[in-house]
Amino acid sequence: MLVASRAQIEDFSRQLMRIGIDSMLGYVEDVNTLGIELETVNLIDTQTIETLVSRNDVQLVDLRGAAEYKAGHIDGAESVFVGTLPAHLDKISRDKTVIIYCQGGDRATIGYSLLIRHGFKTVKNYSGGMNEWVKNLKLEPAG
Incomplete structure (x- = not known):
């Protein structure tokens, strides 16, 4: 799960694939909306x-x-x-x-x-x- 803006997702996904991580579950732009503490x-x-x-x-x-x-x-x-x-x-x-x-x-x-x-x-x-x-x-x- 990534915390990023919609505009960053494609670039971040490509970077993660380069290091062997290719099973991203999704992304959120603001973790505060999830009600979890970082x-x-x-x-x-x-x-x-x-x-x-x-x-x-x-x-x-x-x-x-x-x-x-x-x-x-x-x-x-x-x-x-x-x-x-x-x-x-x-x-x-x-x-x-x-x-x-x-x-x-x-x-x-x-x-x-x-x-x-x-x-x-x-x-x-x-x-x-x-x-x-x-x-x-x-x-x-x-x-």
């Missing part, structure tokens, strides 16, 4: 992720495609493509804090919603993703 995303920045990634109680998940992951990723990250995330929930720990990221934030936002919907409680979204990580020269070289 949840907020637990966003973290580069400084915060640096303090968390080396901890044993944290799982870092890269939601980009395999080729993007192979080209470079944050050290210690596991690769689970966002388009296949619902089929691979068994790869995500329910006992650890899960930090997700992608290239620039869009796929991580979708991944965050999917994980929360499936009952994951401790998810953090590194919304700056690889764009921000590379900008700060913290790239793990391809190997």
